Amino acid sequence: MKKLKHYCSVAMLSARLSIQSCIEYPIAFIGWLISNPIQFLVGFATIKFVVMEFDTIAGWDFKELAFLYGVSILSHGLSVIFFTKTWYMGWTIIHGEMDRLRLRPMNTLFQFLVGELNFVGFTDLIPGIILFVYGCISVDFKWTLYNTVAMICTIIGATLLRGAMYLGLGSITFWSKSPMNISGFLQELFNRTNMYPLSMYPRAVQFVFSFILPFSWICFYPASEFLGKDSLIKLPFGMAFITLALGIVMFMIACRIFSAGFKQYESAGS
Numbered sequence: 001m002k003k004l005k006h007y008c009s010v011a012m013l014s015a016r017l018s019i020q021s022c023i024e025y026p027i028a029f030i031g032w033l034i035s036n037p038i039q040f041l042v043g044f045a046t047i048k049f050v051v052m053e054f055d056t057i058a059g060w061d062f063k064e065l066a067f068l069y070g071v072s073i074l075s076h077g078l079s080v081i082f083f084t085k086t087w088y089m090g091w092t093i094i095h096g097e098m099d100r101l102r103l104r105p106m107n108t109l110f111q112f113l114v115g116e117l118n119f120v121g122f123t124d125l126i127p128g129i130i131l132f133v134y135g136c137i138s139v140d141f142k143w144t145l146y147n148t149v150a151m152i153c154t155i156i157g158a159t160l161l162r163g164a165m166y167l168g169l170g171s172i173t174f175w176s177k178s179p180m181n182i183s184g185f186l187q188e189l190f191n192r193t194n195m196y197p198l199s200m201y202p203r204a205v206q207f208v209f210s211f212i213l214p215f216s217w218i219c220f221y222p223a224s225e226f227l228g229k230d231s232l233i234k235l236p237f238g239m240a241f242i243t244l245a246l247g248i249v250m251f252m253i254a255c256r257i258f259s260a261g262f263k264q265y266e267s268a269g270s
Contacts, residue, residue: 037127058200063138070135071219072194075158077125083163084118087183089170150240154222160247168254174261
C-alpha cells in the first residue's frame with residue numbers, strides 16, 4: 001500500500017507539472033483549444049454530408065453514426081491524454097532520453113507514461129465528450145445499470161486498445177533503431193475503422209479488423225450491440241466486456257514488448 005501511494009503521488013505531481021508547463025504558453029493552448037474541436041466537427045460534418053447523399057451507410061442512419069463517432073472520439077481523447085508520449089518513442093529512444101529512467105528506483109514503463117501527461121489532450125477530450133453526449137441523446141440511449149457498466153467498459157477497453165497499439169508498435173524502435181513515427185498511420189486506421197460502420201467494408205476486411213488488427217472492437221461492435229445492429233460477429237454476451245478484456249490483454253502484451261525492448265536499450269552514447 002505504501003508503494004502504491006508513492007506511485008500515485010508521483011503521478012499526481014507529474015500531472016501538476018504538465019498543467020503548469022501548459023499554462024506557461026497560454027496562447028498555444030488556446031490555439032489547440034480552437035483547432036482541435038474544429039477538426040472533429042469537420043469529420044462530423046463529413047458524416048452528415050455523406051448520409052445526406054446516400055441516406056444510410058450500411059444500414060446506419062445519421063443518429064446511429066453520430067453515436068458511433070461519439071464513442072470513438074471519446075476514447076481517442078482519453079488516449080491522447082495518457083499515451084501521446086508513445087507517438088514519438090522513436091525519437092525518445094534514439095536521442096537517449098530513456099537513460100534517466102534507468103537511474104530511478106521505479107517501474108520504467110510507469111515513468112515513461114506518466115513522466116509527461118498531455119494536458120493539451122483535453123482539447124481532444126472536450127469535443128469527444130460533446131459528440132458522445134450528442135450521440136447518446138440522438139439514439140435515446142438508455143442509461144440502465146447494465147448499459148452504464150457496459151459503456152464504461154467500452155470506453156476503458158477502447159482507450160487501452162489504442163494505447164496498446166501505440167506502445168507496442170512504438171517499442172519496435174528498440175530493435176530497429178529507427179525513429180519511425182507510426183502515430184499518423186495508426187490514427188488514420190482508427191478513423192477508417194471507427195468513423196464509419198465496419199459492415200460497409202467487404203467481409204475479408206471486416207475479418208482482418210476483427211481478428212487480426214482488432215480496431216473494430218474500439219467502438220463498432222459495442223455500438224452495434226447497444227443499437228441492435230447486425231455485425232460480422234454475433235455473441236450471446238456483451239461485446240463491451242470483450243472490448244475491455246481485449247484492451248487489458250493487448251495492453252499487457254504491449255507492456256511485455258516494451259520491457260523486452262528496454263532490456264535491449266543501449267543508450268545514445270556520448
